[in-house]
Amino acid sequence: MARTLAWGAIGFVCLCGAGARAGAEPGQDLQRLDWDQPVLCVEDPAGKRWRVQCAQAPEGLTPRCLLAPDATGDGGPLQRVQYCESQGREGWERLHAQGATLAPALAEAPPGWHRDLQGRVFQVTFDLLQRFQLGAQWSPAFGFDPQRLSLGRARFEMALVASWLEASERSRHTLRALEGQVAILDLTSRGLLFAYDLDRSADEPFLRLTTFFGPPARHDLYLDLGWGLRLLGVGYRPHRAEALDLEVVELHASWDLWQSADLWSHVRLETGLGAAALFELGPAGRERWALVPGVALEGRFGLDPAGHHLLESRLAWQMPVWLQEPALGATHTRATASAAYELIVLALNDQPLSLRVEAAGSWRDDLGPGVSRWDLTAGVGLRFSFWAPARVLEPLPPARAD
């Protein structure tokens, strides 16, 4: 009965996306072998194998050891354990000869993984900056014109994201590729072939300010600068107009106004220049090319150490400068704002399924008459993420005196 309750508790924890907070699991008071310490494997007189980890005992005292079964509850092999030095029956007898205190425990699990009372291991933290994602949303679209209300709209999406921290360079590289979104009913879509961003944490001050009011005092000012680019972005039927947006390339510099210790979360200011075109579809269609300077304020926040909560927002402004007659040198304005919250609700085969809620708004005046300048969308849906590794906190060592 207790085992059944334990299973129920574990299942509940997983479903709530709070596996790391395993305090609700009975037997949680059991100690666990340390993933980073050496492990011995011994065999008791009944032939059962155990994993043992002993703490160093002061001279004259008996060692204290943790003892965990080297098999799952149904007798299968443990998954994701460290190598253990097998000492067989002799090891068991040696422990008893030393008078070691043996405390029951659970076998070790890798960082970001959890082992239950049955010895089964499952991933409980997720790095949502490393995944291949597929999603579907109910995505109603709005406008200030009531006739533009489209409640039956759905959207499908996919993307590949990869991000890694280079601790020696105090930088984080983030790649996005093959991003795509398609909305049905109105057949709008967006795509991006490739994007790269570099976040840096400066360890040298950008400016050293010495004041001479009273005793001289030094104040260091840091500037966490990075850069990024986007290649080949496409938007079909923006604002549901018969047009196609093409962004060939965009290059930007960035300044992290705030960043977390592992550069995973940030508030980032970007400014850059892109080369883009706008194709008006239809029989009288024409194409217009432009240079597009722009600025953006982006926020990305991992709200918990386990990576279960992701909050993203972006506020962007662009000013296409048209390069062709008769509008050579003329400018227009594009502005977008978006916010999204993503919550991992469960994991299937250690692949997280998340609930995503988002809202976005866009204003632009370059699509010609008859096209609404406003486009507002919302979205509620699920996103399935493949190959998201465990979220392991790797804070950079502090490098600033202030």
Added chain:
Amino acid sequence: MRKLLPCLLLLALGSPARAGDVAVDERGRSLRVAFDPASVVRLGVLGGAEHAGAFEGALELELGVAYRTVEPAGEGAEGVSWTLEHRFAWTRLRPLQPAAGGAPALDATAYAGGFMRHSAEPSLTLPGSPPRRVFFPFDIGVECELGRLQLRPLEEGLERLEVGVARAGVALDPWRAGRPGNDLRLVLGVRYDVELTGQPGLADAQARHRLAPFTAAWARFRWQDEPGLTALEVLADAFPHWSPGPGWDVGAEARARVERVLVALDDQPLALVAEAGWTHRPAGPGGREAEEEVRLLLGLALSFQLRGPR
């Protein structure tokens, strides 16, 4: 010239600040706390008012390179040190005031130098039998200036260029502070200037040559504190001169300037600058009357240090 060439070489290579210029705070970070206001690449902005018949707003940019070295020799009573100061391309630019040829009004000096000798026990030797050595209560030296151009602002379409071809004088310093940046120089010397006036253009300008044959005299008082955070300079300059035609006339100038370092950005000091000046310009070619000018300026100057202050 033997002194000048090594100085230029040092200037090109850059010289490190000396150990006393740098302090270490309680966190172990270094910060420069002493500067040499006379060894800098200067970039300044000053604004204020000037009065030349009527009050007007004034905006000036100050640009230039200055470098100072001190070369001591001997010890004790025999100790002698030379302080060698140079200024290159020192320019005061008035970007909002057009002058001849569409260029902005400016006052630029190609080169200015001051070379002062400080002796611990200065003396004069009187030839006689026997020779006598008597105390001489001055540091001595030389000041010179080559190639000063003043493009005057247009006045009713009149284009004016004043060229200070050269000036040089012998300097005596009764203060004898023996610390660079602290002196009172009383200078007597020669000076040659040319003023060109045209309307329009300077191609067919009328010229007035001015020659001061050891009648140019100026006094320069300078003070700076030990770490070089505060510096003061007061100049009074008068040059009775002779011109072909009009004969003798007098030009004069006086100015006072104080600088105080407020902050340092990456160890480069940013100073508050206050300056007041008065100029009497003698009558010029084309029937121009003598004129007076008063200026009051306040601004900031960033001084990229070329070496330590001492």
